[in-house]
Amino acid sequence: MKREGTFCLVLHSHLPWLAHHGAWPVGEEWLYQAWAHSYLPVVDMLRRFADEGRTDVLTLGVTPVLAAQLDDPYCLRGAHDWLGNWHLRAQYAGPRLRELSAYEHRAATWSLEQFETHWRHGFSPLLRALTDSSTIELLGGPATHPFQPLLDPRIRDFALRTGLADTALRLGSAPEGIWAPECGYSPGMEHDYARAGVRRFMVDGPAMHGDTSSARPVGDSDVLAFGRDLEVSYRVWSPKVGYPGDPAYRDFHTYDHPTGLKPARVTGKNVAPHEKRPYEPALASVALERHVADFVETVVRRLRAVDGGLIVAAYDTELFGHWWHEGPQWLEAVLRALPEAGVHVTTLRGAVDAGHVGTPIELPASSWGTGKDWRVWDGAQVSDIVSLNTQVQRELLELDFSGEVRDPVLDQAVREALLALSSDWAFMVTKDSAADYARYRAKIHSDRFSELATLFRSGRGHARASELRAADGPFGHLDARSLRPN
Incomplete structure (x- = not known):
């Protein structure tokens, strides 16, 4: 089979410190929803890839402040209580929403079993097994996910070293790569990274002037920048044409208020909540197959356009399952379909080992926020x-x-x-x-x-x-x- 090129999927897992700071609608509820609907299924997928002997499946960023919560005894108790409550809510919905009740009951039962079997001692033992087996490459970051360009250099260095040290304590070694918070960069930060032992980091595509087909040393340093390919990433991420907005997928914003469950499918962008159609998993499965095929075709087309170089797609982990209900299923299907299409799937580390390193580049002040500058935070x-x-x-x-x-x-x-x-x-x-x-x-x-x-x-x-x-x-x-x- 012809090798089309190299593809890296990067997932950025992050929530701010939420423990002890409110519950609903934001606060701990946000943490427990993401835990149940994103972290549990994504980690289960990675564990199964590990059992199959797959290596360098994807690059997983986990911010130190999120890792701290996923290991915290208070948060672990809270997550278990939340999962139990979800189980009860699914039962309570039965008389009114019979099919939804059965669907949610199965999901809550599975999640409770996963949590009680694998998660009761926190996230770090799971994460360490995935890194030790080389199933994933881990990216770290500064302690509390600050926007680094706006920090005094002394504080910026302290926040980064504290975050790297925290990851080392949890997993046995510090990561060589980081997800720079918000992909925020200002010229010269590469030297800070080098002094802290960071060898690679993520920026958004426009920061590399649109040429993201290889990693590039930054300035006169040996630190490599990887750029997100927007054409590929936006097949999923775009609020206008991204896959999660398909009419068949479950609608994130529409609730059955007595139970807190989500009974509707998207139906249409301008359809009022009370007019949305009931969610039907079979319809969502058809859409999922279509979107897996479209993504694989998009990746192959882009790889051919860059002569078999490197494509990096990057997303928030919480998109998969929390925001986009069908996301974890799509993720696994894509990671299985891409190699079958002749695409070399690997990590950022694997891309370096494969020789996808170009000439040095001078990066501008940038971020992955609106306007690709600092306006969101400044x-x-x-x-x-x-x-x-x-x-x-x-x-x-x-x-x-x-x-x-x-x-x-x-x-x-x-x-x-x-x-x-x-x-x-x-x-x-x-x-x-x-x-x-x-x-x-x-x-x-x-x-x-x-x-x-x-x-x-x-x-x-x-x-x-x-x-x-x-x-x-x-x-x-x-x-x-x-x-x-x-």
């Missing part, structure tokens, strides 16, 4: 958050990190600062997605940081730091003294 709409972040960074760098021993008050102050600097809050405001919640989260972490900073300077605050650590406690290894100037 625009007028989020000027309040930008101002808050600037204030947090200024006060953080003024603290005294010269102590001979760790100080729990200082450590928790830094932890709250990192949570305040998460890129999610500005993104949610700009996109008008739970904007009030996002502003609340940015403000509460900023306020808690300032409170602890004041207590630290006065030599007090151990009780308050312990109280806040119970709610905001990721990265127990975090040592604030690492922020001291060189």
Whole structure:
């Protein structure tokens, strides 16, 4: 069979720190929905590929702040309770929505079995098995997913090293590649990456001037940038023509409010919720087959256009199952169909080993957000958050990190600062997605940081730091003294 070229699928798994910060409609509910509908089926798929002896199936980014939640005992208990509640809701729907009730009951039963069999000790044992077997390549990142170009270099370096160290503690070694949060880049960051041991990272296609057919060393460094191919990625991702909008697929936004289940199919873009048709899995399966074939054809066509080079498609993991109900089935079908079409499926690491490395490139300031610039995180709409972040960074760098021993008050102050600097809050405001919640989260972490900073300077605050650590406690290894100037 003719080898058409190389394809890399990159999945970016990320949610901000949600534990102890509200439940519905955003907060812990968001975490548990993504856990049930995306992480469980995607990991099950990868485990089955591992059992088959498949290697370098895909590149999986897992942000440290998400990994912390998927290992956290409080979150594990909460996820188990949520799955049990889903099981009960499916039963409760029976008299009114008989077919939906049976469908959801089977799904909830399977999910409970998966969780109780494989997940009760957290995500890290599962993830380590997948990396040790080379089924996947893992990408890490900065601790709380901050928009790095807007950080002071000292804080940017600390956030990255804290995130890499966290992954190393969970899995035994630090990843060589990262998903740069929001694909945010500013010239010179490649040298920061090199010093931290990062050898490759993701940017969006336009940052590479549209030529994403190979990895490229950035500037005079040995750090490689991989660019997302937009033509291929948008077959799925585009809100206008992407597969999840097909009339046969389950509609994400339409709920049966007594049970919280989703009974309708998309039906049409301009169809009111009460007019949408009932979901029919058989119709969705027909659409799925069509979209698998279309994606494979698109990849092969693009590979021929780049003379058998490299195509990288990248998506949020949460798209598959959480946002797009049929996504996990599509994902597995595509990963099985592409090799049958003569496409070499591998990881970013595998693409380097296969020789898909081009000439050096100078990257512009960029992101994968609207306009491919920084406006989502630095625009007028989020000027309040930008101002808050600037204030947090200024006060953080003024603290005294010269102590001979760790100080729990200082450590928790830094932890709250990192949570305040998460890129999610500005993104949610700009996109008008739970904007009030996002502003609340940015403000509460900023306020808690300032409170602890004041207590630290006065030599007090151990009780308050312990109280806040119970709610905001990721990265127990975090040592604030690492922020001291060189």
